Amino acid sequence: MAHSIAEIARALGAEAAGDLSLRVVRAAEPAMAGADDLALAMDPRYADGLAKGQARAAMLWPGADWQALGLKAAIFAPRGRLAMAGLSAMMDPGPEISPGLHAMTVIDPTAEIGAGAAIGPFVSIGRGARIGARARIASHVAIAEGAVIGDDALILCGARIGARVRIGHRFICQPGAVIGSDGFSFVTPEKSGVEEIRKTLSQRSEIHEQSWVRIHSLGSVSIGDDVEIGANCTIDRGTIRDTVIGRGTKLDNQVHIGHNVQVGEDTLLCGQVGIAGSSRIGNRVVLAGQVGVNDNIFVGDDVIAGGGTKIFTNAPKGRVLLGYPAVKMETHVEMQKALRRLPRLGSRVAALEAVISPSSAADRPEED
Incomplete structure (x- = not known):
C-alpha cells in the first residue's frame, strides 16, 4: 500500500519538506532503495548510501540538507528508532488470515468467539474458552479449556495456550510459544542432595539413591494488556497461584519463565533469558540475552542486567548488573x-x- 510523505509525517508527528504528495510503498536501506522506496537515513553516517540508491524521499536526521542529498522530499525524525516504530506499524500488512472461522477449525460449542475474529485452519479452541473481538489466530494454534484472551489479539502459527490462562487486550504471540505448561517442580521423599547443598553450600553427607515425585501445577498463567511473547517462549503455570506477566512487558524468543514467577510491568526480557521458579521481577526491568535469575529471589524495579549475567541474590531497585555472579x-x-x-x-x-x-x-x- 502506498503512502504519501504528508501522510507518513502526520502519522509520526514529524516535520517534512519538499514534495509532500510523493508516494512511497516500502522502507529501504539507503543504498538499496528504489524510486518508490522511503530511504531510512536517520543518522549522518548513512548519508553516503543515498547516492548509491535511487530514493526520491528519505527519513533523515533533523537539520539535514535534503536538497543537497538529491532528494525530492524528506521527513525529519528527532528520534530515529521511535520513528521506525511508527513507520513499521504503518507499512506492516500483518499475516494473511481470512476473516471469519475457517472450515477446518475445531471449536467447542461452549467457547465464545468475539465479533470480527479471524481464525485460520487447524485451530482448536476448548470448552468454555473466550476469545475477544477482532482476534486474529493463525493456523495450528491450540487454546485449551477455560482460557480467556482479550480483544485485538494476534496469535501466530503453532502457539499453545493452556487451560485457564487469562490474557489481556492487544496480545501478540509469535510462532511456537507455549503458555501454561506444567511447572518443573519435583520433591524427594527424604531430604535430597540439592537441599543439603543449599544448606551447606558444598558439604555432603552419605550419598544415596533418590527418586523424584511430581508436584502438580494447580495454578495457571495471568498476562496483562499489551504483552508480546516471542517465538518458542515457554511460560509455566503456577503451582497454586498463577504465574504473572505484567502489562506492557515484552518477551524475546526462547525466554523461559518458571512456575510462580511474577514479572512486573513494561519489563523487557531478551533472548534466552531464564527465570527460575517463584522469583519476582519488578517494573521496567531490562534483562539482556542469556541472563539467568535464581529461584525465590527479587529483582527490583528499573534493574538493568547486561548479557550473560547470572543473578543469584536479590537485586536492589535501579541497580545495573553484569557478570557471573552478578555484581555492579x-x-x-x-x-x-x-x-x-x-x-x-x-x-x-x-x-x-x-x-x-x-x-x-x-x-x-x-x-x-
Whole structure:
C-alpha cells in the first residue's frame, strides 16, 4: 500500500519538506532503495548510501540538507528508532488470515468467539474458552479449556495456550510459544542432595539413591494488556497461584519463565533469558540475552542486567548488573581490568622474588 510523505509525517508527528504528495510503498536501506522506496537515513553516517540508491524521499536526521542529498522530499525524525516504530506499524500488512472461522477449525460449542475474529485452519479452541473481538489466530494454534484472551489479539502459527490462562487486550504471540505448561517442580521423599547443598553450600553427607515425585501445577498463567511473547517462549503455570506477566512487558524468543514467577510491568526480557521458579521481577526491568535469575529471589524495579549475567541474590531497585555472579557493572569492569593485568603482575612478583630470594626462585618448578 502506498503512502504519501504528508501522510507518513502526520502519522509520526514529524516535520517534512519538499514534495509532500510523493508516494512511497516500502522502507529501504539507503543504498538499496528504489524510486518508490522511503530511504531510512536517520543518522549522518548513512548519508553516503543515498547516492548509491535511487530514493526520491528519505527519513533523515533533523537539520539535514535534503536538497543537497538529491532528494525530492524528506521527513525529519528527532528520534530515529521511535520513528521506525511508527513507520513499521504503518507499512506492516500483518499475516494473511481470512476473516471469519475457517472450515477446518475445531471449536467447542461452549467457547465464545468475539465479533470480527479471524481464525485460520487447524485451530482448536476448548470448552468454555473466550476469545475477544477482532482476534486474529493463525493456523495450528491450540487454546485449551477455560482460557480467556482479550480483544485485538494476534496469535501466530503453532502457539499453545493452556487451560485457564487469562490474557489481556492487544496480545501478540509469535510462532511456537507455549503458555501454561506444567511447572518443573519435583520433591524427594527424604531430604535430597540439592537441599543439603543449599544448606551447606558444598558439604555432603552419605550419598544415596533418590527418586523424584511430581508436584502438580494447580495454578495457571495471568498476562496483562499489551504483552508480546516471542517465538518458542515457554511460560509455566503456577503451582497454586498463577504465574504473572505484567502489562506492557515484552518477551524475546526462547525466554523461559518458571512456575510462580511474577514479572512486573513494561519489563523487557531478551533472548534466552531464564527465570527460575517463584522469583519476582519488578517494573521496567531490562534483562539482556542469556541472563539467568535464581529461584525465590527479587529483582527490583528499573534493574538493568547486561548479557550473560547470572543473578543469584536479590537485586536492589535501579541497580545495573553484569557478570557471573552478578555484581555492579562498574565493579565487573574493574574486575576484568584486574584480570587482564594478572600475567604482568605475576611476572613482576616473580622478578621481585628472584631479587629477594634467588635460591627459592631457582628451585620453583616452571609453570606449564
